[in-house]
Amino acid sequence: MKQRACRRLLSLLLFAALLTTGAFVRAADPAALQRDAIAKIDAFRDHFRKTFDYKSRIADLADAERELSASVEGFDGRGDLANVALSLIKLGQIQQMQARWDAAGRYYEQAEFAARKANHPAHQAKALMGRAQTADGLRDYGSAEAHVEQAVRLATSVADKTYLFDALDILAQVQMKQGNFNAAADSLNRAFALPGIKDDLLYYGYLDRSDVYLKLAEKCDYQRNFDACFQALDRTREDLSKALGIAQKLGWAGLAKQTEDFLRSADARAELMSSRKRVHESQAKAKIFHPEKPSDVLVTERFVGEDLAFPPEMDLLFEQSKRFEAQAGGFGNSVAVTSLHTDGLMQQSRGDHAGALSTFHEGGSAAGAGSAQAAGR
Numbered sequence: 001m002k003q004r005a006c007r008r009l010l011s012l013l014l015f016a017a018l019l020t021t022g023a024f025v026r027a028a029d030p031a032a033l034q035r036d037a038i039a040k041i042d043a044f045r046d047h048f049r050k051t052f053d054y055k056s057r058i059a060d061l062a063d064a065e066r067e068l069s070a071s072v073e074g075f076d077g078r079g080d081l082a083n084v085a086l087s088l089i090k091l092g093q094i095q096q097m098q099a100r101w102d103a104a105g106r107y108y109e110q111a112e113f114a115a116r117k118a119n120h121p122a123h124q125a126k127a128l129m130g131r132a133q134t135a136d137g138l139r140d141y142g143s144a145e146a147h148v149e150q151a152v153r154l155a156t157s158v159a160d161k162t163y164l165f166d167a168l169d170i171l172a173q174v175q176m177k178q179g180n181f182n183a184a185a186d187s188l189n190r191a192f193a194l195p196g197i198k199d200d201l202l203y204y205g206y207l208d209r210s211d212v213y214l215k216l217a218e219k220c221d222y223q224r225n226f227d228a229c230f231q232a233l234d235r236t237r238e239d240l241s242k243a244l245g246i247a248q249k250l251g252w253a254g255l256a257k258q259t260e261d262f263l264r265s266a267d268a269r270a271e272l273m274s275s276r277k278r279v280h281e282s283q284a285k286a287k288i289f290h291p292e293k294p295s296d297v298l299v300t301e302r303f304v305g306e307d308l309a310f311p312p313e314m315d316l317l318f319e320q321s322k323r324f325e326a327q328a329g330g331f332g333n334s335v336a337v338t339s340l341h342t343d344g345l346m347q348q349s350r351g352d353h354a355g356a357l358s359t360f361h362e363g364g365s366a367a368g369a370g371s372a373q374a375a376g377r
Contacts, residue, residue: 030074034087037064037071041090044097049247052254061094068094081118085111085127092130096137105134125154125163129170136174144174161194162201169205176212184212203246207259210239214266220273229273237266 040060047057068087075083092107108130115123132148135141148171155163168191175184188209191197197205213236220229240263247256 030071033067033071037067040064049252049255065094081114082120085115085123089126101134101137121154122158125151132170141178165191165194165197181212181216199246203243206239206243210236233270
């Protein structure tokens with residue numbers, strides 16, 4: 001009798017423990033597991049947007065990963081391939097947020113297969129976007145372009161135009177990596193023409209288009225079409241201002257601060273470009289092709305022109321970008337690429353040309369990892 005009572009008490013304690021953790025209900029309900037995991041991912045993103053803190057809630061992603069893995073098994077047992085695809089997409093996003101490109105790519109590939117079998121074009125398009133972003137992260141731009149172009153075709157037929165907006169935005173990022181800036185701008189302009197797009201997506205669209213215009217403005221680092229570069233820089237600042245307004249409206253304090261710093265960096269670049277234009281105009285008037293005395297020759301023995309001083313604000317902005325990079329964890333790759341480019345320019349301006357070349361090379365290697373931030377959408 002006493003032994004039976006002990007067993008009954010043990011069963012009650014185990015039942016209570018299962019209820020406390022929610023495991024008893026959720027283990028039998030993959031839909032609840034999926035909802036709980038997606039809520040954790042959304043909360044993680046929202047925390048990042050507000051604080052720019054990536055590391056403190058990383059354990060939430062691990063919990064969500066366990067729940068999603070269990071939900072895949074549950075949905076698969078029911079033959080619910082559409083929800084299998086959705087859970088796999090979310091698993092891919094968790095890996096992508098942490099720049100684990102190979103693992104993310106495997107989840108997205110499985111998700112695409114499940115969505116195709118389920119005849120679910122929205123999930124298939126989303127999985128293809130994920131495959132494009134992971135290929136981008138691995139610097140396989142040809143595969144990235146092929147995946148996202150297929151995603152654009154699928155998303156065109158989906159009633160919810162946020163899928164097409166996302167696909168066009170990712171296509172623009174790939175085109176930009178390939179140096180096709182005009183095509184990238186066209187893709188984003190097509191995205192902005194879509195109706196009913198919410199502010200959270202518009203923020204990232206404006207941020208990405210500002211980057212396209214900034215790359216066009218940066219051509220004056222080695223070309224001298226200053227009017228076109230100033231026009232591109234004006235568009236950069238216009239899109240950054242729109243992105244800042246959205247971030248402030250949505251309460252994304254962390255991203256708002258980052259966007260403010262991008263705006264200040266664009267202002268500093270305008271000052272730098274004005275300085276370069278003055279130097280260029282001065283050199284054009286000099287007797288560099290018909291020198292009459294040694295001072296008319298504007299090169300050193302290494303055939304490198306005079307050092308060009310940066311505006312004082314650039315040092316402060318560079319240090320701020322380094323702090324953001326340290327805070328952002330896996331989301332910080334795009335910030336890292338920008339700061340490496342700035343570091344290289346600053347080294348070049350101080351006459352450290354060998355150091356600048358090394359830094360530019362490092363920035364090129366880091367550029368492939370820039371898609372991690374896209375998973376913060």
